[in-house]
Amino acid sequence: MSPLWTILLILVPLAGALLVIFGGDGKNAYRDALWASIASLVPAVMMLIRFDYTRAAEFQGAASWTWIEQLGLRLSIGTDSIALLLIALTVLLGPVCVLASKTAITKHRRMYYAWLLILQAAMVGVFASRDLLMFYICFEFTLLPMFVLIRMFGSTNRVAASTKFFLYTFTGSIIALAGLVYVVGFAADLNGAWSLDIGVLTAAAAQMSAGQQAMVLGALLAGFAVKVPLFPVHTWLPLAHTEAPTAGSVILAGVLLKLGTYGIYRFAIPMAPAAFTEYAPAIATLSIVGIIYAGLICWIQDDIKKLVAYSSVSHLGFCVLGLAALNAAGLSGSVLYMLSHGLSTGGLFLMIGFMYERYHTRDMRKVSGLASKMPVWAFFMVFFAMASVGLPGLNGFPSELLCLIGAFQADEAWTLAGEPGAAGVTLGPWYAAVAGLGMVIAAMYLLIMVGRICFGPLVEPEGHHAHAVLPDDLNTREIITLLPLAVGCLVFGFFPGLLLDAIHDPVNQTLELVRAGSAAAADTAGAFTQGVRP
């Protein structure tokens, strides 16, 4: 696979952003942004076609440019299959977000679409980067566009939401940076040469002592857990989600939260394998608390967008639980969750956005029973709710199933008995059973949402007038916006094998790394290796 496609994937949206800014007035902005986001589908599809899935764990399409040679500073790109699929998801959401914004955004359109495209480039950059510098710059740079989207285009409480979003995640990532820098220093000490290459750093980090690993893990989790968000550092998310414009919520749920879980998968686990293994029960416990706690909060919300926002906290709990299981089922399920959650929750946010454009309220006490007026809208609402519930046959099910099986299996008792087991993690049946309550709670809050917003007698806000531009029910543009997500939900519900086969190699390689890493740490337990030079 040529690195050209990856580079194009970053450059096309940036060029699109320039076109939007300088290419005329606000009317053209939507059109130009749409074309730019559709154009970036081409390199994404080329990447998906050209990628060699038999070597899925290798970073393909790699390229590297020297920046400051003496310091080992380089810009490197390359993707394994997991990064590739996350990039594909990001690029797929591009046109969806632009399409969803056509009538929702009426002011400052050039600014809006430009930031949207820049955000896409930054997210692709995060997944494609193979050196720490580029990763961190892109990781941080996703904050700014999102901040602007919420601050400028959000609803009433947008100032507080954007500020909290920015400060919270920024603080987290500064701490993560400290952890990464520590690893860089350790690697430099160990290798005697200076490198920011993620592969080199990962290999070196596994040599850290248990204590060092624990420290690094703590720092990395501080950054990534906020992004996920994991209980109890989640409070920025409901606020940001609720206030963000529809496209912002879709990106937030679809990709930005996955930066957290991806960060854990890519950095926290391989760099601190022994510590992660040791603290996996604690991490799993936090995610389970999040699943139940956020789920119950969802259940009593009147604000439909806040409900879906909290449901993200609950859902991502399953994703982290799968990571904490540290076995093939759990990790596969977790990666699958990263890919599928964006489709169903993104879909729900779109549905809410379309409803909001018509009624200008998110309060289910003021608007309900819409099925009789908007049957097509109600159909998609029920569909995405069912995907989110984890109904078999839709995308949520395989990922949730594997995360739970992973947690169930992750018990030394099974491993010792020679049964399919984990890498020495002790979670076990009780973790899965309590997390499984999340399945029941998800049904409770999503069905109460569907029951209120779609069914029952029609209730419309007082003084509601038909929207000037939009018809009662969804128009063709809105249906086209939804279709990629709905089709994705169905395809990955029935054919999750498409994804599972692709991620098999990297997942198993990561597991090998964890096994080797924990074993090494066990050997050198207590030994303080810093200062030891080869």
Next chain:
Amino acid sequence: MIADLLTTPALSMSTDAASLSVGTGPSWVLLIPFLALLGAALCGVYAALGVKTKAPAWTIVALLAASFAATVAMWLGFDGNPYTVKAFDWIQVRWGEGTGAAAFIANFSFYVDTLTIYWMLFVTGLATLIALYASEYMSHDVGTGYSRFFAAFSLFVFSMACLVMGDNFIMLYLGWEGVGLCSYLLIGYFYKKPSAVAAAKKAFIVNRIGDLGLALGIYLIFVHFGTVEFAALFADAKLQGYLEAAKVGNFDDIPAMAKAIPLLLMVGAFGKSAQFPLYVWLPDAMEGPTPVSALIHAATMVTAGVYLIARTYPLFLTSEIALPIVAWIGTITALLAATIGMAQFDIKRIMAYSTVSQLGYMFAGLGVLTPTGAAYHTLTHAFFKALLFLCCGAVMHGFAGQLDLRKLSGLRKVPGWRWVTIGMLVGCLNLAGFPITAGYFSKDTILAEAFVTPGASVIGFLLLLTAGLTAYYTFRVFFRVFMGPVHYEAGEEGHDHEHHDDHAHDTPGHHGDHESEPHSVESEPASQGPEHTSSEEKHFAKHSPAPDKAKQHEFHPHAPGWAINAVLITLTALSVLASGLYFVGGNKDLHTKHYAGTMIAQSTAAYDTPYDKYAFKGEHAVAQPGVGPRGVIAEPLTMPIIGGDPHKMMYFVSGVIGLVGIALAWWLHLAGRTTAAECRMDKVARMFGPIPKWAEHKWYVDEFYHAVFRMPLVIVSHLSHWFDKLVIDGLVNLFGLLPRVLGGLIRPSQSGALQGYAAGMIGGAAVLLLVVLLIAARIGGAA
């Protein structure tokens, strides 16, 4: 002697079934589920195109009939060896290498053995018939609602096929949740009605509680046996070892983890099959259109729990407590639901409680070691209960949604209701266990086995009592609604201007203000044939007369048309013929005597009490000593109190009890009754004080659940919400104030916040560079 006993045919049977080679079957078997899925997709297309004809109904009837034909072909072509048919790879995760290699494999693939065939025959057959019935019943909704109904209906059949035919537990789970979804969509079909929406939600959520048990059971199966595929599981050497241990009552050798599996699976079964304590959703599910109640909530979906336990019977045999729990839960459910059913006035609800109660019999049958009895009762119940529901539906359809047995009487004499009356009578006789009906034989199998299973005779007595109650409440309905003086009031449906509920032809113009003053008619409306009524309705619908004019117009019940009658006649015939299955299809080489027994004996559910394996005397097995999962039984078991072989005695005992129940219903509800509303029972009920009222209120179980489970959860949720807002977010805000205060010291104005953040971010990058440089310098110095 002991050596003989150790090779009980019973347990070796399941071993045989499992060790049979599981080959690959013909791929046309895939047509059975996928024709139904195609039907659902086509109905979706009809809905999108806005088709305003009955095309969805005919499409579905044709496709389901084809699916049924394929099922029959599958049955006829079955040679005794189970086989699998794979559609495509579904969920596969592999890990490890060499000897450590393991995998989680769940393909989209189907497993066919006699149990599958047995279940699929009545599922697809009844689905076809009920789709035909619904084509007429739902005709008032022709248009989008009609397409929506048949799409969900067909999707249900697909899901049910996946549940019953799936070759692994994950497919079963797919079907399990799929039928739950369709049930949700169909209960909530009248989505503007808050009670229907609430009932749909309740059904889904209560089922999800059960599903969690099932899911955990599946995880445990995977972790313990390393597979979720039926063929591999039932051939598993470890499981065979457990069964060997169970055969001699040596349960201590079986690990607790394996014994926990059936306990988890049964929670799922209790949810789906509406058993105590998870039965509360089923009576509420009657909010759905009646064809749905007949197919999903009486004949097929609710038997999924019975299927699950039958399918995983070997797993249940490995625990010494699993089957007794199943038996007791079934018995408690049967009795409890019967007592509630006795006190209800809504005939559809009575049928719903009777379904819960009869499902209790099936579970009791599984629990007292007669999966044959359970499966046979499932089949006969599917026929007669579908028939009963469809008859109730015809009444509801014809009387504008009237279901109150105090407002309906003497329908037997109303013209056009002959087939409904006959169908209802046949259904009631079956349900009441009237001698020589199918329901009588199937119920007797379970009752008799309860008495020959050690330690289960109390269950037998409770089930006998329940049989008497069942006969009473069943004929209470029949004697009130179909016998006695002609007297009826129209229901209140068809007056909702927003939409038409269950009733077709009661357009708003037709009945005007009837809802405020239910109109009582005591004369025989002999002149009003169906043809007359419908033309009149067209007339009124067209002209929309003023309410006062309509008020003068008398209510005329609307007799069922050909589709409904044809289905009722077919089901009546099937219900009668089902008793013949007790005598035909037997294979003397096998231990069982009839069709159901033969089918079960060749499947993974193969287990019956050892007693009837040894001595055949004519038609019956005779209780003999033997070896069961509870150890060696030395004494032959006899019927308590009266003695004799329970299988034989039961014919007399249960027959008499059924007749007593019917006689009681006759005396209390028919003899001397002159109006629809009043009967002798009113006086008798007063003698019981408040108890009938409590029973009418379902023993306040819903209220209890609300107070004990829902309210605390609501409180906890609100507390969590405030905790999140005040404590967790409060701490964050407090922490967030710090930099603001510090920032305020340095930079008094808050303007240019955005630039500030951008600067902060660049500052972060600068910090990174700085640290990098410092470390680099250090390395340089050291090198």
